[in-house]
Amino acid sequence: MKRKTQWxxxxxxxxxxxxxxxxxxxxSHETEMRDTRDVWEVREDLKIQQEHQQDLLEKIAGAxxxxxxxxxxxxxxxxxxxxxxxxxxxxxxxxxxxxxxGVELTIRPIFDEGVAGQAYPSVSPLLLSRLFxxxxxxxxxDISIGNERLTNLSPVRDVNGATYVxxxxxxxxxxxxxxxxxxxxxxxxxMKASPTQDIFNIDNMEIVFEVKExxxxxxxxxxxxxxxxxxxxx
Amino acid sequence: MWLPLLFLIIGVTLGILTDIRIPDAYxxxxxxxVLAAFDTLLGGIRAQLEKTFDDxxxxxxxxxxxxxxxxxxxxxxxxxxDLYLAAVFAFGVRLFRNLAIVRRIVIDQKLLTKFRKK
Numbered sequence: 001m002k003r004k005t006q007w008x009x010x011x012x013x014x015x016x017x018x019x020x021x022x023x024x025x026x027x028s029h030e031t032e033m034r035d036t037r038d039v040w041e042v043r044e045d046l047k048i049q050q051e052h053q054q055d056l057l058e059k060i061a062g063a064x065x066x067x068x069x070x071x072x073x074x075x076x077x078x079x080x081x082x083x084x085x086x087x088x089x090x091x092x093x094x095x096x097x098x099x100x101x102g103v104e105l106t107i108r109p110i111f112d113e114g115v116a117g118q119a120y121p122s123v124s125p126l127l128l129s130r131l132f133x134x135x136x137x138x139x140x141x142d143i144s145i146g147n148e149r150l151t152n153l154s155p156v157r158d159v160n161g162a163t164y165v166x167x168x169x170x171x172x173x174x175x176x177x178x179x180x181x182x183x184x185x186x187x188x189x190x191m192k193a194s195p196t197q198d199i200f201n202i203d204n205m206e207i208v209f210e211v212k213e214x215x216x217x218x219x220x221x222x223x224x225x226x227x228x229x230x231x232x233x234x
Numbered sequence: 235m236w237l238p239l240l241f242l243i244i245g246v247t248l249g250i251l252t253d254i255r256i257p258d259a260y261x262x263x264x265x266x267x268v269l270a271a272f273d274t275l276l277g278g279i280r281a282q283l284e285k286t287f288d289d290x291x292x293x294x295x296x297x298x299x300x301x302x303x304x305x306x307x308x309x310x311x312x313x314x315x316d317l318y319l320a321a322v323f324a325f326g327v328r329l330f331r332n333l334a335i336v337r338r339i340v341i342d343q344k345l346l347t348k349f350r351k352k
């Protein structure tokens with residue numbers, strides 16, 4: 001082989017080697033999922049999972065207790081237990097009135113003095129859904145708006161330009177939203193710092209928060225539409 | 235023959251040491267280029283064994299194949315057709331054919347001549 005040919009070949013080989021190495025690196029780094037948590041974060045995650053486990057175990061113990069009660073008791077006592085279970089469940093989904101500590105939100109209109117002929121503001125369903133989502137994120141347990149209790153199936157809709165909750169109009173401002181929470185102060189702080197307030201401000205509305213020791217939430221009084229639900233096996 | 239091998243090793247080391255990664259959008263081009271390089275390499279070996287090796291043909295083949303494959307892949311991306319698969323297929327088939335020919339020549343030259351001597 002000539003000297004020149006050899007050098008040319010070597011250059012080609014260098015290029016090939018380089019390309020192969022780069023390709024290898026590109027493909028081998030793609031699948032790598034890096035766990036960047038340090039020991040403390042892992043410990044915290046572990047703690048959260050342990051608490052979750054504890055919670056689940058307690059729930060299982062409670063359910064076991066109920067089953068035991070059914071098996072041991074006479075028929076009249078069984079009916080009592082059943083009624084108790086139904087009441088607990090109704091309270092849980094909002095078919096009963098509920099009292100407790102919470103935050104009362106009042107949505108009020110803001111009027112600019114400079115602007116003439118300003119339209120009276122109203123809450124759009126989008127905005128209301130956002131507010132509810134935010135409340136739920138920050139630990140709200142039960143929510144009612146005006147006289148409507150929010151359940152898991154409550155729709156927030158636009159009907160001919162008016163906002164409907166539970167298929168009834170929520171009416172015009174000011175609106176009162178009652179929220180029960182385990183830690184009302186914290187919920188209030190979270191909500192005060194959230195950007196949702198600014199979005200309400202853009203639409204000429206403001207939210208006023210007030211922590212209250214005693215709040216009474218109305219019950220949901222429509223029939224629940226559960227056609228889509230099916231009985232669990234067993 | 236040691237010089238190209240040495241440079242191959244240098245190339246691989248350089249590639250690994252520089253820690254270069256190709257973005258996802260261009261990984262198709264690189265994979266096709268690598269395939270074209272392998273194809274040219276095997277073609278060169280085959281030509282050498284058949285004693286028809288020519289460095290100009292080899293060099294132009296190498297760069298021409300890579301450019302054409304990349305252009306085909308580019309065209310495929312623009313048209314929304316996976317044209318680079320066509321290049322992969324073509325190179326793959328050629329790769330195996332060249333490999334088979336190389337194998338046959340090696341066996342013919344080395345093993346069969348030994349058998350015949352016996």
